Amino acid sequence: METLYKYDRSIDELLNSDKLKYCYGCGICTSGCPITEMTDGIYKPRNVLLKILLDLEELIKDKDIWLCASCYKCYRLCPQGIKIPEILIKLRDLAFEMGYTDGFVEALDIIKRDIPLPAVSLFICFDPLSGKTDRTKILKIFEEFIKDYKKGLDLVNKESIIKDKKIAIVGSGPAGLTAAKYLIKKGYPVTIFEAMNEAGGMLRWCIPFFRLPKDIVDIEIEYIKRLGVVIKTGSPVTNLDDLKKEYDAIFVGSGAGSPMFMNIPGENLNGIYSANEFLTRINLMKAYKFPEYDTPIKVGKVTAVIGGGNVAMDASRCALRAGAERSMIIYRRTEEEMPARKEEVEHAKEEGVEFHILTNPVRYIGDEKGNVKQIECIKMELGEPDESGRRRPVPIKGSEFLMDVDTVVVAIGSTPDVSFLPEDIIKKGIVNANPLTTETKIPGIFAGGDAIFGPATATEAILTGKRAAISMDKYLKEED
Numbered sequence: 001m002e003t004l005y006k007y008d009r010s011i012d013e014l015l016n017s018d019k020l021k022y023c024y025g026c027g028i029c030t031s032g033c034p035i036t037e038m039t040d041g042i043y044k045p046r047n048v049l050l051k052i053l054l055d056l057e058e059l060i061k062d063k064d065i066w067l068c069a070s071c072y073k074c075y076r077l078c079p080q081g082i083k084i085p086e087i088l089i090k091l092r093d094l095a096f097e098m099g100y101t102d103g104f105v106e107a108l109d110i111i112k113r114d115i116p117l118p119a120v121s122l123f124i125c126f127d128p129l130s131g132k133t134d135r136t137k138i139l140k141i142f143e144e145f146i147k148d149y150k151k152g153l154d155l156v157n158k159e160s161i162i163k164d165k166k167i168a169i170v171g172s173g174p175a176g177l178t179a180a181k182y183l184i185k186k187g188y189p190v191t192i193f194e195a196m197n198e199a200g201g202m203l204r205w206c207i208p209f210f211r212l213p214k215d216i217v218d219i220e221i222e223y224i225k226r227l228g229v230v231i232k233t234g235s236p237v238t239n240l241d242d243l244k245k246e247y248d249a250i251f252v253g254s255g256a257g258s259p260m261f262m263n264i265p266g267e268n269l270n271g272i273y274s275a276n277e278f279l280t281r282i283n284l285m286k287a288y289k290f291p292e293y294d295t296p297i298k299v300g301k302v303t304a305v306i307g308g309g310n311v312a313m314d315a316s317r318c319a320l321r322a323g324a325e326r327s328m329i330i331y332r333r334t335e336e337e338m339p340a341r342k343e344e345v346e347h348a349k350e351e352g353v354e355f356h357i358l359t360n361p362v363r364y365i366g367d368e369k370g371n372v373k374q375i376e377c378i379k380m381e382l383g384e385p386d387e388s389g390r391r392r393p394v395p396i397k398g399s400e401f402l403m404d405v406d407t408v409v410v411a412i413g414s415t416p417d418v419s420f421l422p423e424d425i426i427k428k429g430i431v432n433a434n435p436l437t438t439e440t441k442i443p444g445i446f447a448g449g450d451a452i453f454g455p456a457t458a459t460e461a462i463l464t465g466k467r468a469a470i471s472m473d474k475y476l477k478e479e480d
Contacts, residue, residue, distance in 0.1 A: 023049060029074035029084060034463040035067055039114045043067040045074045045084050052087070060095040066107035069125035070341055071457040086342055093131045101137055104128060108145050116178040116462055117220050119149050120203055123212045125459045130343045150219055156226040162187035165476045168247040169193065170237050173201025174458045175449030176253035177220065178465025179472070180229045186473050190229045191247075195236035198284065201255050202450070203458070205284035206276070208314050210321070214283070238420050240445070248479070249444045249472045252421065252431055253465065256450035260413045262306070266364030267410075271298055271372040275311045275411035282318050300406020301325045304375060306361060307411035308338035311455070313345060315409045316353045324407070327353045332360040332380050332393040358382075360393065362400065364408065375403045416451045430454055438468040439475075446472055 029045040030036050036044055043064055051059040059065065070085040078084075095103065111126065112118045122128070128142060129135045167183055169176045172194040180190045198204055200217045225231060237243060243250055259274030261267055281297040303319035305312050308331035319327040329348070331338060334357050338345060349355070358380045365374040379399035382391035418426045425432050425440040431447040433439060438446040448464030450456055 023080065023082065025050075026079065028077045028079070029082075032073050032077045034071060034073065034459045035069050035115075037463060038116075038466065039067070039110060042110060042114070048084060048088065049082070060091050060098065061100045061103055063103045063106040063110065065091040065095060066104045066126065066128060067110065069121065069457075069459040070127060070130075070343070071125070071459040072341065073457075073460070083342075089131050089343065092128070096131070096135065096138060101141065104138060104141060108141070112145075112149070116181050116466060117174060119146060119216050120174070120212065120220050121458070121462070122146075123216060124203075124207060125457070127343070146216070153219065153222060153226065156223055158226065158228045159184045160187060161189050161228065163189070163476070165248040165479070166246065167191070167249050167251070167472065167476075168243045169251045169253060170240075170243075171195075171201055171253040171255055171449075171451070172199035172221070172231060172233075173253055173255045173449060173461060174203060175255075175451075175461040175465040175468070176201065176251065177224055178462045179251045179253065179448070179468045180465075181224050181227065182466060182469030183472060184224075184227045184229050186469070188473075188476070192229060192231045193235045193237050193243075194231060194233045195254075196284065197234050199231050199233055201253075202257075205280040206311065206314075207283070208279065208318050209283060210317070211314070240421055244444070249446065249476055251438070251465075251468050251472065252445065252447040252451050253449045253461075253468075254417060254451050256414045256416045256430075256453075256455050258415045258417050259410070260415060261410055262361065262412060264361060264363050266366060266372065269364050269366040269372040270370050271300065271406060272364060272408040272410065273297075274414075275305075275307070275315050275409055276414060278315055278409045279311070279318065282322060297322065298407060299323050302328070302405045303407040303409065304328045304330055304403065304405045305409045305411055306330050307413075308333065308335075308340055309411065309413070309455075310340045310344050312409075312411035313340050313348045313353075315411050316348055317351055319407065319409070320351055320353070328403075328405075329353060329355045330359050330361060330375070330377065330403075331355070331357050333382065333390060334358060337382075337390045356403075358393070360395070365402070372405060372408055375405055375408065376400055377403055414455055416454070418451075435464065436467065437471045438464055439471055444475065446475075 033045050048064050065088050068085050068088045074084050115121045128138055167188050167190045169180050169192045172192050180192055184190045199221050203217045259276045299319055299322040303324040305316045316327045316329055359377050360380050361375050362378050363376045364372050367373045379396045380393040381396055383394040386392040415429050431451045433447040433452045438448045446468045448468045449461035
């Protein structure tokens with residue numbers, strides 16, 4: 001039991017025993033957990049904390065440690081800031097070290113049954129391969145699951161259309177695909193409108209191939225098409241009123257694809273990309289396979305990525321794979337405040353990405369041909385917390401300095417495209433919808449995913465897709 005004792009101490013330090021003493025089971029972690037809702041209460045974060053205290057060895061044998069999707073919503077809601085996802089990664093390390101894998105197999109059965117996009121979710125949400133220990137045995141079980149899931153496509157039958165109410169879905173990202181899957185199973189004719197030439201939304205163009213193989217996205221989309229959902233690619237929706245004439249209910253799952261910039265001097269220089277464009281060229285247009293694919297992207301020897309979220313980590317790692325000799329993260333706060341998942345930061349570091357924290361660009365400097373060659377940055381220090389709860393970065397006067405770069409990727413966030421939507425349902429640049437029911441002020445119009453949250457996790461988008469299907473079904477029944 002020496003290994004268990006060693007991890008017991010390690011987990012206790014991570015959890016902070018003083019915090020645990022005052023964790024009286026407010027239940028906020030469980031009430032806000034997307035996986036709790038999707039599994040009808042089978043997984044509850046609060047129960048994990050209790051089991052750590054009551055019987056740690058039994059917990060590491062259990063399915064619960066494999067059912068966290070690392071969306072960190074529990075941490076964002078927790079009054080004490082307990083990082084349950086990071087605790088569970090340590091517990092997975094311990095389970096593997098002690099030879100316990102049955103819990104993972106049991107978790108896979110639940111994921112396949114209860115999670116709408118199980119193969120995609122395994123790669124980017126549950127991510128069982130993250131951790132410090134050798135995951136060879138887990139990898140074999142994982143690969144066997146994916147192989148069986150692919151074979152299962154041949155058993156998928158087209159659903160019977162038993163309802164006469166027609167449904168349109170705008171966007172084929174995780175929210176739209178999930179809503180379509182549930183609604184077609186309820187007997188509704190469902191059509192998805194996707195602006196890009198391939199379906200998948202952010203799963204296709206934003207998440208890098210090394211985190212989510214695109215054949216896995218293909219499997220999920222093919223599954224939904226075989227159920228009978230019609231997917232019209234290359235079909236941007238420019239006016240919702242046109243759809244309303246033909247469809248009885250509409251779900252807006254168009255994501256948050258409009259990039260944000262810092263609006264500082266020099267942002268229009270060549271070699272400066274938004275993260276959206278950079279990742280789209282690399283993933284959807286396969287620039288990483290140039291010249292096999294004729295979609296080149298300029299990646300110089302030194303690439304700087306501005307931002308500290310998951311997208312910034314993805315872009316920095318993509319830059320290395322696209323030929324950069326150095327890839328740097330420039331972030332205005334400290335690593336502790338980074339919104340990126342801890343494991344994503346660790347992956348970036350392991351691959352050689354440099355981190356320049358408490359640093360912020362103030363202008364870009366170009367050469368005589370209009371190409372970016374330098375960033376003027378300023379050092380920052382942390383002041384009082386802002387509205388996000390994080391300490392506000394404050395510039396240090398006189399600390400400006402120059403950094404030589406060839407390519408810059410701006411990954412400071414994105415916003416939904418609301419240009420095709422009625423003003424009645426837009427508020428502060430996002431779709432104003434009830435996050436629990438996905439209803440908007442306009443009867444028959446529903447919305448979910450990043451369109452109502454701004455950039456969020458795939459897990460949260462999937463959950464809103466499921467909620468939308470329930471609400472739309474209820475709405476259409478009441479209309480009959």
